[in-house]
Amino acid sequence: MDFTPHTEEDLRKMKMAIGIEKIDELFSDIPEEVKFKGKLNLPEGVSEQELVNLLKQLSQKNTTTEDYINFLGAGAYEHFIPSVIDHVISRSEFYTSYTPYQPEISQGMLQAIFEYQTMICELTGMEVSNASLYDGASALAEAVEMACNFIGNKKILVSRTIHPEYLQVVKTYTQFRDIEIIEVPWVKGNTDLEALIKNLDDKTAAYVIQYPNFFGIVEDLDTLQTRVEKNNALFIVVADPISLALLKPPGDFGADIVVGEGQSLGNPLQFGGPYLGFMAAKKKLIRKMPGRIVGETKDVNNVRGYVLTLQTREQHIRRERATSNICSNEALCALAAAVYLTYMGKKGLRAVAEQCLLKANYLYENICKLEHYHKVFDGPFFKEFVVKTDHDVEYLNKELQKHRIFGGLNLERFYPELKNHLLVCVTETKTKQELDYFLARLEGIV
Template sequence: MHKYMPHTHEDVKAMLEKIGVKDLDALFAEIPKELMHRDMDLPRSMSELELYDHFDKLTSQNKPLIPFMGAGAYDHYTPSVIRHLIERQEFLTAYTPYQPEISQGTLQYIFEYQSMITQLTGMDVSNASMYDGATATAEAMFMACGQRRTDKILVSKTVNPNVIDVVKTYAKYRGLEVVMIEEDAGQTSLASLQSLMCKDYAGVIVQSPNVYGIIEDYTGFSEVISEHKGLFIINQDPSTLTHLKTPASWGADIAVGEAQSLGVPLSYGGPYIGYMATTKKYMRKMPGRICGVTKDKDGKRAFVLTLQAREQHIRRDKANSNICSNQSLLALFVTIYMSIMGKKGVYEAQKISFNHAHYLEEKLLELPTFERIFDRPFFKEFTLKTSLDVKLLNETLKDKGYLGPLPLVTFDQSKQGLVTFAVTEKRTKAQIDDFVHIIGGLK
């Protein structure tokens, strides 16, 4: 209870006397005057009842929508038991403990999480997770540039623009140059990669399913990239790996992505969880924490943090990355999700999402206002061209309680009329039919 007690005037006075400072103003003298907003004109404090009432009023302004939008955030089913488990006090802390080996339970679930990620991606080693898919992609760029000792990287134009932005921001402050690979009818162009790739580039970053929802075909990519000793980095929604070819089978050196789709519910802006996995060859270059298993002095199984020599608390300024944390609670979330759903459950959830997305596409194409522009396979997200006023379309859907598709013109002026829909197993046939019915009423 003592942690919640504020300091009394006597406490403050005693402390100031001890360190020989006259008053609080003298203590804070270092802080520039203009930053010292001591009179913030805050409203008077509220009682608990008033506070509840205040927030209820604010919350009632929210309008819950049924999403048909994805672009990196997917509305999948979350078994309610997960929340109860992660809220146990033994788990409810965001960090790998600073005396990690004392927390065997935490290390064990991280180890299980890593094992699941390596199973999904087919890679040799996974780290303990990262902040989100975008920063994991940027860290993969650092890893490649550190390994190859060059300052240029190739990124496909079909990568989610939000991810590209984060990669470019990270690159800017490390003095790295990001060069874009052209797209060819909705997929990363192999011809463009071939003409650009040379030993100046540390690696290549691609995404599948990409910004259009298209499942990319990487036949021939790894050969072109490895010929110039570059690292092949694939960003992939891990939930789709239940059905699709693994990054490892495409010859990827680093697999990254956003693992929110593995049961983490949508909330405004996060929290998200990035994953990163690599091959044995590059494991000593991988940023972040890695949990390993060993035996203690009595021969019992014990979990430890391992390969720490590459981390900043040992390598100091020469460390590849300054990340020394992980998204532990969300890693636990993903681990429990996969354990509860099981191999079959995770597979089924994605299969239903796939089927529902294809059903919606089929229904929309029956309308005169939509046409297909890419003749390529997609998973649970797809892009169509519409002759409708996109703003009106989304306003109308919002009024009816739906979050409409993502207009790609948000990112690129040349993409007028292109809209991207996402469908998960949570969307019922009735919802999809109603959604299409509303759109069908528009001209």
């Protein structure tokens, strides 16, 4: 395929205007020694028809969540995606634009992001939100750095019940910054509150809890809030946005920064990306926030409009003194999230959350009645739960695969102490037949 427009006549005119005979002359400033001789060793170009067939074949080598019944979650969630979302984000005025540096011709994206920020504030119970970050994990890493900047300390307490890959990303981001990461252990699937309190001192910049946590358990932030004494450290919560239609928002428990993965809001699984990290915070932190922020203002005729604001925090103005290096974020994914939240609305999002909760609970109760599957953790859970099995998890999942089921995540992968433990996810997409089929197949494994 060829997406360039020039005819022979065009080329002749342009070369003449520039004063060259051959296009090669435009590259004469490149030293001969570094010029690439010959042809790049890549597959030859193809027609659109061939391209579509080629990629179709490649895509068909994958087994999809339509082919199998999927019980994998763990940070990437299979929720129903209403048709309107793809139609809206396929409006090419949105997806072929870039960062809205010129507000007069970018009011559409700016207003959509302003609305997105409002929705994120509403869900999290916070005062301000940015326009999105790369994903939940990098959003947490940014929140940790933001806390260190704001507080002036470099010690961070992180519960081991947060997504293990999030913890890995935090460690990667902070490894060259003298930031100390202290991992807080868990008991019965919940953050060990005593250990958290013991480690929390006046050198601590922030403490991090996931809500619901990686095991699906809704951590008791109420008790945590009453038990943790007043101190300077910031309270960072990693939250599941859909659960927040049902659960008390982290803001109500005194959270200072709330981050999380926004993929579940209308974005496909897509093998892990692109997703979007959301970040909301208390107002006092806004000037330390990373990324784009949209603000409302007036034009010369007093007409309401929107602009990128507080840009003096950002790399293109502040360079090495910026709050972060982030430039491109995940605007189109944030747009999808806003459309999803608009479609679901106040009542629909709660209904989705309720279905997740009730269906997950139905499966859990019934799995635990089976012979080789056991309850191990305490506390209420949202859409994911942990069971211990007498089977080897790898074997179990292989068996389930024969019945077109993607079983649960083998937790030993991240927690060596959790051998034979399975993390199972149930969203509103699962039917009674599917859950019963899964139960029957689990029971049938010997």
